[in-house]
Structures are given as C-alpha cells and as structure tokens.
Amino acid sequence: xxxxxxxxxxxxxxxxxxxxxxxxxxxxxxxxxxxxxxxxxxxxxxxxxxxxxxxxxxxxxxxxxxxxxxxxxxxxxxxxxxxxxxxxxxxxxxxxxxxxxxxxxxxxxxxxxxxxxxxxxxxxxxxxxxxxxxxxxxxxxxxxxxxxxxxxxxxxxxxxxxxxxxxxxxxxxxxxxxxxxxxxxxxxxxxxxxxxxxxxxxxxxxxxxxxxxxxxxxxxxxxxxxxxxxxxxxxxxxxxxxxxxxxxxxxxxxxxxxxxxxxxxxxxxxxxxxxxxxxxxxxxxxxxxxxxxxxxxxxxxxxxxxxxxxxxxxxxxxxxxxxxxxxxxxxxxxxxxxxxxxxxxxxxxxxxxxxxxxxxxxxxxxxxxxxxxxxxxxxxxxxxxxxxxxxxxxxxxxxxxxxxxxxxxxxxxxxxxxxxxxxxxxxxxxxxxxxxxxxxxxxxxxxxxxxxxxxxxxxxxxxxxxxxxxxxxxxxxxxxxxxxxxxxxxxxxxxxxxxxxxxxxxxxxxxxxxxxxxxxxxxxxxxxxxxxxxxxxxxxxxxxxxxxxxxxxxxxxxxxxxxxxxxxxxxxxxxxxxxxxxxxxxxxxxxxxxxxxxxxxxxxxxxxxxxxxxxxxxxxxxxxxxxxxxxxxxxxxxxxxxxxxxxxxxxxxxxxxxxxxxxxxxxxxxxxxxxxxxxxxxxxxxxxxxxxxxxxxxxxxxxxxxxxxxxxxxxxxxxxxxxxxxxxxxxxxxxxxxxxxxxxxxxxxxxxxxxxxxxxxxxxxxxxxxxxxxxxxxxxxxxxxxxxxxxxxxxxxxxxxxxxxxxxxxxxxxxxxxxxxxxxxxxxxxxxxxxxxxxxxxxxxxxxxxxxxxxxxxxxxxxxxxxxxxxxxxxx
Numbered sequence: 001x002x003x004x005x006x007x008x009x010x011x012x013x014x015x016x017x018x019x020x021x022x023x024x025x026x027x028x029x030x031x032x033x034x035x036x037x038x039x040x041x042x043x044x045x046x047x048x049x050x051x052x053x054x055x056x057x058x059x060x061x062x063x064x065x066x067x068x069x070x071x072x073x074x075x076x077x078x079x080x081x082x083x084x085x086x087x088x089x090x091x092x093x094x095x096x097x098x099x100x101x102x103x104x105x106x107x108x109x110x111x112x113x114x115x116x117x118x119x120x121x122x123x124x125x126x127x128x129x130x131x132x133x134x135x136x137x138x139x140x141x142x143x144x145x146x147x148x149x150x151x152x153x154x155x156x157x158x159x160x161x162x163x164x165x166x167x168x169x170x171x172x173x174x175x176x177x178x179x180x181x182x183x184x185x186x187x188x189x190x191x192x193x194x195x196x197x198x199x200x201x202x203x204x205x206x207x208x209x210x211x212x213x214x215x216x217x218x219x220x221x222x223x224x225x226x227x228x229x230x231x232x233x234x235x236x237x238x239x240x241x242x243x244x245x246x247x248x249x250x251x252x253x254x255x256x257x258x259x260x261x262x263x264x265x266x267x268x269x270x271x272x273x274x275x276x277x278x279x280x281x282x283x284x285x286x287x288x289x290x291x292x293x294x295x296x297x298x299x300x301x302x303x304x305x306x307x308x309x310x311x312x313x314x315x316x317x318x319x320x321x322x323x324x325x326x327x328x329x330x331x332x333x334x335x336x337x338x339x340x341x342x343x344x345x346x347x348x349x350x351x352x353x354x355x356x357x358x359x360x361x362x363x364x365x366x367x368x369x370x371x372x373x374x375x376x377x378x379x380x381x382x383x384x385x386x387x388x389x390x391x392x393x394x395x396x397x398x399x400x401x402x403x404x405x406x407x408x409x410x411x412x413x414x415x416x417x418x419x420x421x422x423x424x425x426x427x428x429x430x431x432x433x434x435x436x437x438x439x440x441x442x443x444x445x446x447x448x449x450x451x452x453x454x455x456x457x458x459x460x461x462x463x464x465x466x467x468x469x470x471x472x473x474x475x476x477x478x479x480x481x482x483x484x485x486x487x488x489x490x491x492x493x494x495x496x497x498x499x500x501x502x503x504x505x506x507x508x509x510x511x512x513x514x515x516x517x518x519x520x521x522x523x524x525x526x527x528x529x530x531x532x533x534x535x536x537x538x539x540x541x542x543x544x545x546x547x548x549x550x551x552x553x554x555x556x557x558x559x560x561x562x563x564x565x566x567x568x569x570x571x572x573x574x575x576x577x578x579x580x581x582x583x584x585x586x587x588x589x590x591x592x593x594x595x596x597x598x599x600x601x602x603x604x605x606x607x608x609x610x611x612x613x614x615x616x617x618x619x620x621x622x623x624x625x626x627x628x629x630x631x632x633x634x635x636x637x638x639x640x641x642x643x644x645x646x647x648x649x650x651x652x653x654x655x656x657x658x659x660x661x662x663x664x665x666x667x668x669x670x671x672x673x674x675x676x677x678x679x680x681x682x683x684x685x686x687x688x689x690x691x692x693x694x695x696x697x698x699x700x701x702x703x704x705x706x707x708x709x710x711x712x713x714x715x716x717x718x719x720x721x722x723x724x725x726x727x728x729x730x731x732x733x734x735x736x737x738x739x740x741x742x743x744x745x746x747x748x749x750x751x752x753x754x755x756x757x758x759x760x761x762x763x764x765x766x767x768x769x770x771x772x773x774x775x776x777x778x779x780x781x782x783x784x785x786x787x788x789x790x791x792x793x794x795x796x797x798x799x800x801x802x803x804x805x806x807x808x809x810x811x812x813x814x815x816x817x818x819x820x821x822x823x824x825x826x827x828x829x830x831x832x833x834x835x836x837x838x839x840x841x842x843x844x845x846x847x848x849x850x851x852x853x854x855x856x857x858x859x860x861x862x863x864x865x866x867x868x869x870x871x872x873x874x875x876x
Contacts (some may be wrong), residue, residue, distance in 0.1 A: 017809075028048050029048060032050055033130055034047070034048065034050045034055070034110070034130070034133075035048040035128065035129070035515075036048075036062075036126055037126050037130065038127045038129065039126055040127070041066075042066050042067040042083075044064075044065050044066070044067070044070075044411075045126065048501050054100075054102075054110075054131065055100065055102055055103060056103030057071065057103050061806055066230065067079065069082075070100050070755070071098060071100065071101070072099035072107060074097060075099055079112075080790045082094045082096065083114065083867050084115040086114070092115075093113060093116070094113075094114055095114075096111075096114075097109060097110070097111050098112060100131070103582060108133055109134050109135045109138040110131045110135075110136045111649065112129050112132075112715045114130075115127070156174060156252060157171075157174045157252040157570075158171070159172075159175060159177075159250040160248070161206075161247070162245070162248075163203075163207075164245060164246075166191060166192065166203070167187075167188075167190065167191070168186065168187050168191060168618055169247065171183060171186045175252070178225070179194065179223070179225055179226060180207030180226030181226050186238065192340065194221070195221060195223060195228070196221075196224060203210050205217075205237075209238065210246055210248075212325075214238070216236055217235075217237050218235065218787075219234075219235050219237075220232060220233070220255065220733050221233060221235060222672045231254060231256035232254075232256045232259040233256075234252070234255045235250055235251070236250070236251045236710075240546055264420075264809075265812050265816075268818040269817075270301060271421065272820075273298075273303070274299050274302050274303040274424060275420060275423060275424055275427065276783075276820065277302055278294070278295050278424065278428065280784045281294040281295065282427060282431040285431065287435070289324070290323040291428070291432070291435065292323060293324050295324075295403070296309060296324050296325065296326035297326045298680065299326070299403075299405060301426075303405070306327055306328070306384070306385060306408055307326070307328070307335060307385075307406045308325070308403070309322040309324060309325045309326070309335070309403075309404050310393070310402070310403045311401060312400060313399055313400060313401055313402065320353055322336065322404075334383060335376075335379065335383075339477075348472075350373065351374070352371075352373045352388065353402065355390075356402060357392070357399060361392065361427065362389055362422060363389070364389040364413040364418065365387065365389075366411045366412060366413055367410065368380040368385050368387055368406070371383070374388065383406075384408050385407065385408060386407065386408055386409060386410040387408075387410060387411065387413055388405065388406050389404070389418075391403040391404075391424065392401050392425055393432060394426075394433075396433065403425060404426065422495060422496070422497060424444075426497045428723075430449070435749060445457070445752050446458040447635040448761070450503055450504065451506075451507035451521050453507050453516075453519050453521045453527070454519065454520040454521075455521065456520065456528075456753075457752065457753050458520065459791045462530065463479065463530060463585075464581050467574055467579075467581060467584070470575075471531075471579075475533055476533075476574055476575070477530060477531060477536055477573070478530075478531040478537075478572070479529075479530055479571065479572050479574070479584050480529045480531060480540075480547075480570070481527070481528050481588045481589060481591075482510075482528070482529065482567040482568070483525060483526050483569075483570075484502075484503070484506060484526070484527070485565055485567060486563070486565050486566075487499055487502065487525040487565070488525075489522075489530060490502055490558070490563060498559050498561075500805045502556055502563060505558070506527070506551065507521060510527055510529065510547075510551055513546075513547045513550040513551055514531075514547060518531070518532070527567075528588075528594075537571075537573055537604055539715055540604075541571075542570065545602075548567065551567070552566045552567060554567060566601070567601075568592060568595040568600075569592070569595060570588050570591030570593070570594065570603055570604075570605070571602070571603070571605065572584045572585075572588040573604070573605075577604075577605045577687075582718065585717070586717070589713070591603045591605040622658060623656070623669055623672060623676075623678065624678070626656060627678075630658070632686075633655050633857065634686060634689050634690060634693065634858065635653050635655050636650040636653070637650060637848050637853060637854065638853050638861070639651065639846045639847070639848045641845070642839050642843075642847050647865060647868050648704075648706070649707065649708060649739070650705065650706075650708070650861065651706055651709075651710075651848060652690040652693075652709075653666070653710075653855050654670070654682065655793055656669050673818050674713070674749070676713055679712045680715060680718065680724075683711070683712055684724055684728050685691070686729060687729055687738065688728045688729070690709050690732075691707075691729040691730075691732025691733075691737075691738055692731050692732060693858055694706075694737045694738065695733050697865065698733060698737070700862070701869070702862070702865040702869055703737075704737075706739050707736070707737060707738055708738075708769065709738060710740075710741045711741065716742060716747075716754065722760045725727055725740075725764070725766070726876075734765065736764060739767045739768070739790075740766055740767075740768050741769045741770075741771040742758075742768065744772055744773050751786075755787065758788070759785065768786075768788040769826065770786070770788055770790070772792065772794045773793055773814060789824060790825065790827075790846075791823055791824075791826070792812065792826045793814055793825065793827045794829075795828045797810055797811050797812070798827050798835055798849075799829060799831075801838060802832070802834050802835060807848055808838070811827075811838075811839075811842060824845045824846065825846070826844075826847065826848065827846070828843050828847075828849060829849050830848065830849030830851050830852070831849050831850045832851060833851065835851070836851055
C-alpha cells in the first residue's frame with residue numbers, strides 16, 4: 001500500500017478517536033447523573049460536575065477520597081465484594097442501592113451501576129460508576145412503610161376506596177381480622193357487599209361524602225363478617241382529591257358492644273318509664289279496668305312492646321282469659337283466637353303460663369317462634385314476635401291474673417330487665433290489692449300502702465291523743481321505734497317482692513302483739529309502737545321485750561325460705577323525754593340511732609341508761625353557746641355545669657369553728673344538734689346566712705347563682721317549718737335564690753304532708769332537690785307527684801360507676817328517669833376527671849366534688865367566682 005494512503009488512513013483514525021473522546025467528555029461533563037472513575041483499589045480518579053453537586057465535594061477534594069470515605073459502613077462490605085467479583089469475570093457490571101456520605105455529613109441514597117473497564121489485552125484498568133440520587137424515592141417508600149405499619153396497628157378498620165370503580169384500593173390488617181378475610185380476598189370484594197347496600201345506595205353515599213368536603217360524614221351501619229355474623233360499625237368517611245379523581249378514606253370503629261349496651265340501657269329506660277307511668281296510674285286510678293287498660297297502653301306505647309294484654313286466671317281450669325289489649329288491631333285479633341292454657345293439648349307439653357303459675361315468678365322466652373312452651377308458635381313467627389314474657393299478678397298471695405308482653409327483638413329479656421318487670425308485676429299486684437278497699441284516697445293518706453298499718457301522719461294524731469290522755473290522768477306512756485334488720489340483704493338476695501312480703505309478715509305480728517291503734521310503719525324498715533299506761537322505764541322495757549319475743553323469736557318464711565330477723569329499738573317516755581309528739585318522736589329517733597350505732601338491742605332516751613358516752617358531754621356543753629358566740633360559719637362547695645364547667649350554684653355546709661377544739665367535723669356535732677334540738681335554731685341561722693350571702697354575690701355581679709341548704713329531718717317534721725323558712729330567707733333576694741336539699745328517705749316518711757309543705761315552699765320561689773337519691777326506697781308514683789326540681793345522685797354510685805357496669809347503668813337510669821320527669825340531675829362526690837367525662841356523656845346536668853373544689857369559706861369562694869366571671873367575659 002502506498003505510504004501516503006497509509007498516512008491518510010492513520011490520520012482518519014486519530015481524528016475519529018479524538019471525536020469519540022470529545023463526545024465522551026461532553027457526555028461526562030454534561031450528564032445529569034453522577035459519574036465516577038475509581039482505581040482498582042477504590043481511589044477516586046475522575047468525577048463529573050453532577051457527582052460534585054450530589055456529594056458536595058469539589059473535583060480536587062473528591063480525588064483525595066477513597067470509596068470507603070463515601071460509602072455507609074453497612075454498604076461498604078457488599079460493594080467491595082461485588083467489585084472483586086467483577087475483576088474475577090471477563091465482563092459484566094452490577095447495580096445496587098446504597099448510602100453515600102455527603103461532605104455536610106448527611107447521607108443520600110443512590111442507585112449505583114458499576115462497570116469494570118479492561119484494556120485491549122483484557123487486563124482490568126479501572127471502575128466506572130454511574131450514580132442516580134434516589135433519596136426522595138426512598139423517603140417516600142419509608143413513609144409508605146410507616147403509614148402501612150401505623151394503619152395495621154390501629155384498633156380501627158381502615159379502607160381506601162375508588163368511588164368511580166367502586167372497589168377497594170387498600171385495607172389494613174384490622175379490617176381483615178375483623179371481617180375474617182385475607183387482604184387479597186377483601187380487595188376483590190365489592191364495598192357494597194360488606195355494607196349490605198345496593199350499588200346505587202353506595203353511589204349515593206359516596207356522593208354525599210364527596211359533597212361534605214373536609215368535614216366528611218359519620219354514620220352507624222350494620223356489617224356482615226365472613227362467617228355470616230353481623231355487627232355494628234361507626235363509619236367516618238372523607239374524600240381526598242387525587243389527580244383528576246377522588247379516593248374515599250373510611251375509618252370504621254366496631255361499636256357492636258357499645259350499641260348493644262346502648263340498646264340495653266334504652267330498653268331499661270323504657271321499662272323505667274313504664275314503671276313510672278304505671279305507678280302514676282296506680283295513684284290516680286279508681287277501678288281495676290282502668291288500671292289494666294292504662295297499664296297495657298303505657299307498656300305498649302312507652303315500653304315499645306308490640307302487643308300487651310292482661311288477663312284473669314280462671315280458678316278451675318287455670319286458663320288465662322285476656323280482658324284488656326293494647327297493640328296493632330291485626331296482631332291483637334290473631335292472639336285473641338288462641339286459648340291460653342297451662343297445657344298445650346296438641347303436644348301435651350307445659351306452657352309458659354304453667355311455668356309462671358308454678359314458680360309464681362315471671363316466665364320468659366327469648367325465641368318465641370321456636371319455643372315449644374308457646375301455645376301458638378306459628379302466630380309468633382307470622383307476627384314477628386321473637387320474645388315474650390308472662391308476669392304474675394298477685395292478690396292476697398295468690399295469682400289472679402297475668403300480664404303478657406311481646407317484643408320483636410330476639411333476646412329481649414335479660415336479668416336486669418326481668419328484675420324491673422318483677423317490680424312492675426309487684427306494683428300492679430299491689431294496686432289490685434288496694435283497689436278492693438273503700439275510700440282509697442283517704443286510706444292512703446293515713447295508712448301505709450304496703451302493710452296496712454298507720455303511717456307517720458296517723459301515728460302523730462294517735463300519739464297526740466295518747467299524750468292528752470296521759471296528761472289528764474297524770475300518767476306515763478312510751479313510744480318505741482323499731483328498725484328491722486337484714487331487710488336490705490333480703491331485698492338484694494331475694495328481690496323487692498320478698499322484702500315486701502317480709503314487711504307484711506312483720507306488721508302482722510306487730511298487730512297481733514300491740515293492736516292496730518298502737519302500731520304504725522313510719523319508714524321503709526321502721527315501725528312505731530305506742531305503749532300506753534306504763535308506770536316507769538322498767539315496765540316499758542319489759543313490755544318491749546315481750547313484744548320482741550312475739551314478733552322475732554320465730555323465723556319468717558318468705559317464698560319458701562326461712563328468714564331470721566330482729567329489730568333495734570329506741571324508746572322515749574312521756575313526760576320525762578318530751579311533753580309533745582314532735583319531741584317524743586325526735587328523741588325516740590335519737591335513741592334508735594344510738595341503738596344502731598352501739599349494737600344494743602334496746603336503748604332509752606335517758607343518760608342513766610348509757611345512751612351517751614362521756615366524750616359527748618363536754619362537746620355538748622361547748623356546743624350549747626356556739627351560735628350566740630358566732631362560732632358557726634358556712635363553707636360553700638361549687639356546683640358546675642357538667643358540659644361547660646361553669647359555676648351555676650353552690651351548696652352551703654355548716655362548720656363549727658370552736659376556740660377550744662378547732663374546726664370540728666360535722667359528723668360529730670350535727671347528730672348531737674339533732675338530738676338536743678339545736679338543729680332547729682342553727683338550721684334557721686344557716687338559711688338566713690345563705691340568703692344574705694346569695695344577695696351579696698348578686699350585688700357584686702357574680703350571679704346568677706343558686707345556693708343549696710340541707711334540711712334536717714327534725715326541721716321538716718316541724719308544723720311551722722314553712723313559716724320558719726319564709727322568715728329566714730326574708731333578708732335575701734326576691735324571688736329567692738335558695739334551694740333546699742332533702743334526703744330521699746326523709747321526704748318519703750310522711751309523703752302526703754311533705755308534698756303539701758314542699759308545694760308551699762315552691763310558692764315562695766324556693767327550689768327543692770332530693771339528696772342522696774338512689775339510697776332510699778322511693779315510690780316512682782310519689783316521685784312524679786313531688787314538687788321538686790332536681791335529683792342528687794348519691795356519691796357512692798359516682799365512685800363505683802367507673803369500675804362497675806351495674807353502677808354505670810344505674811346512674812344512666814337515674815339520669816334518664818329524672819329527665820323524663822322534667823327534673824335536673826346533680827352528681828355529688830365527683831373527684832376524678834374520668835367520672836366527670838362519663839357524667840358529661842350521660843348528659844348529667846351538674847356536678848360537685850373535689851375535682852371542682854373543696855368546700856371553702858365565703859371570701860375564698862367570692863374570689864373564685866370573680867375569677868371565673870372574668871374568664872367567662874374574656875372567653876365568652
């Protein structure tokens with residue numbers, strides 16, 4: 001080949017090589033990814049600008065570095081191992097994701113592709129690595145991983161749904177566990193299938209969610225698990241805009257237990273409303289037919305039972321013959337066709353009616369359509385009745401009728417509802433017993449409705465006559481008050497019906513021993529006996545010992561159970577312990593309290609019989625002049641609105657600041673004042689002081705505020721109680737801002753007379769609250785008649801409700817009952833935030849306790865009120 005041609009070809013090759021090098025250099029310099037040349041030992045030899053920007057090093061600084069200076073320690077070993085593998089092969093590259101240390105000390109994630117460059121002879125020359133910054137992607141992946149982890153540990157089910165395609169995009173582990181599906185199975189199911197909705201219904205629901213914007217929607221709905229069982233869930237749904245479409249986020253909280261509890265409380269509330277309504281009917285009814293008709297109507301309308309009937313039991317055949325019905329006409333007609341017999345003639349089996357007649361207790365079924373004890377199971381299925389109950393109606397200790405209730409709910413009758421239904425049957429039975437007596441209104445005004453004995457009002461009249469006779473004859477008489485022991489345990493273990501039977505039996509023996517004119521029942525478990533013409537205390541003691549032997553030596557038999565009971569007795573003798581009926585009663589009650597505290601069976605109101613201990617004598621001596629010396633003060637405990645925590649009232653509490661004894665506990669001096677009669681004078685002073693303080697707060701602009709004052713039993717029993725209160729509050733504002741708090745057991749002692757007194761107080765502008773509600777033995781019928789404005793739940797229930805579901809249910813029932821009667825509810829003894837939160841959820845109106853404030857003097861409370869009003873103005 002000619003030399004000039006060879007030279008020409010050589011020149012072209014060099015030119016092509018230079019052009020190739022120029023193109024590589026341009027790519028190297030302008031590349032958007034980092035490019036690094038490293039020696040076989042790992043020393044950086046050449047880096048491009050993109051790598052410098054990525055790592056923060058200049059080229060000069062970078063060429064001083066080794067790959068170990070840039071690579072995270074956990075990633076260095078695998079990286080060096082892969083380089084060794086490349087050198088052992090003739091070709092190839094590897095790709096990895098690793099962390100690189102920037103000059104500023106932060107790590108970045110990079111996708112690195114490393115290749116080995118070899119010479120023409122195949123010998124390794126150097127490594128070339130191309131780096132892509134993937135930090136953002138890795139952060140997004142970590143965020144997604146954290147999101148999934150968080151979603152999978154929450155107790156709520158979480159779903160992401162595409163509303164356009166109507167399919168799930170994501171479900172968390174909780175949703176899978178709760179519904180019983182794997183994630184793959186759940187993602188393949190249609191959302192409408194799980195919710196039991198049609199596609200159209202779900203589409204409308206999704207549109208409503210999208211329209212609600214950031215607020216989202218909240219609903220409760222049923223859902224179906226994989227095994228076919230159903231539950232209730234609370235759904236919070238919100239739409240998120242993603243691209244040109246939307247994704248609906250659904251947070252589902254299982255509320256099956258909560259809903260069941262709520263439905264249970266609602267059922268119990270309905271039964272309580274039925275009890276209240278029927279008790280009110282019992283008070284005003286004048287005939288058996290009216291009682292039956294109203295009872296059925298109230299149970300149907302207020303209790304929510306589908307059909308209710310009351311029938312009379314034919315004595316010979318024991319067949320129940322319904323006389324009154326309430327419910328849909330077609331359902332009533334279908335049931336009227338049935339013959340309700342204790343024996344099902346077709347199957348020769350025992351029916352619910354027979355079970356009720358034999359046990360003398362309510363008979364129930366929670367599966368009426370399939371229970372062979374139902375006379376007409378086919379009718380139960382056709383009418384949609386799934387639960388039924390037969391309640392026995394008693395008269396003179398025999399079953400004379402039955403009340404039947406039918407419900408569409410399966411499992412309707414549980415133990416708690418059954419107890420209330422027993423009370424319902426007992427109340428109607430009681431009304432039947434008394435409807436046979438003439439002049440029922442006069443009878444109830446003077447006689448105890450349970451035992452037939454004289455009540456407190458009639459006792460006072462008879463005692464006044466006996467005192468008159470003793471005064472003219474210059475003789476003596478004794479008044480004995482008996483407190484029956486173990487009654488509370490009988491009620492708790494055997495039911496209220498058993499406790500009532502026991503009281504009737506006790507009253508029967510008392511009548512036999514002392515006579516009708518000398519015997520009375522004055523409280524739930526207290527009786528009174530007048531012993532006329534006794535010569536002295538010794539004779540009175542012997543007479544009471546003989547009476548106790550007659551009444552309590554032998555056990556009582558109640559519902560097949562033998563019960564041994566006794567009585568504590570307090571006695572007062574005329575004229576030694578009082579010359580009028582009120583004083584005799586008060587002193588006999590003081591003696592009874594001592595008997596209950598000391599454990600003695602019988603205590604007289606007299607020092608020589610050891611009623612008082614020596615420790616009381618100096619206390620009484622110092623107490624006598626305390627009022628004149630100005631040693632009594634009022635402390636006030638705030639009452640706040642449960643929802644807003646705003647102070648709406650206070651309770652006035654008497655304190656004795658003795659110079660010798662210091663601040664004496666009310667538990668020590670209040671009983672002593674009641675025994676000595678000082679409570680009348682001190683109670684009047686407390687009303688005057690509270691009225692003046694209320695006026696001062698109002699004038700200082702710290703109102704509106706109501707001040708509650710406790711009323712003692714002795715105060716309420718005074719004939720001039722209303723006029724004393726009227727005079728005491730005269731220095732206050734008109735209308736008055738004073739509330740009176742009266743204990744539940746006290747107001748029920750002589751309920752008709754107390755109603756009259758309370759109505760007169762209401763006309764003066766005072767408001768009345770029943771204190772310690774739930775600890776007494778109130779008649780719901782009388783409760784509805786009392787001129788009161790509020791109930792105070794006893795602190796024992798507030799303390800117990802956080803841990804005891806039964807106490808929680810009772811508190812809920814009291815609140816619901818009060819609201820249904822148009823009454824406010826105040827919770828006392830609230831010492832913890834959890835108690836306050838539960839009360840807020842249960843819609844209790846007011847609360848007081850150490851959580852809010854301890855009782856404080858007037859000056860300190862004034863500062864607290866002023867600070868509260870300032871805060872309210874700043875944040876209205």
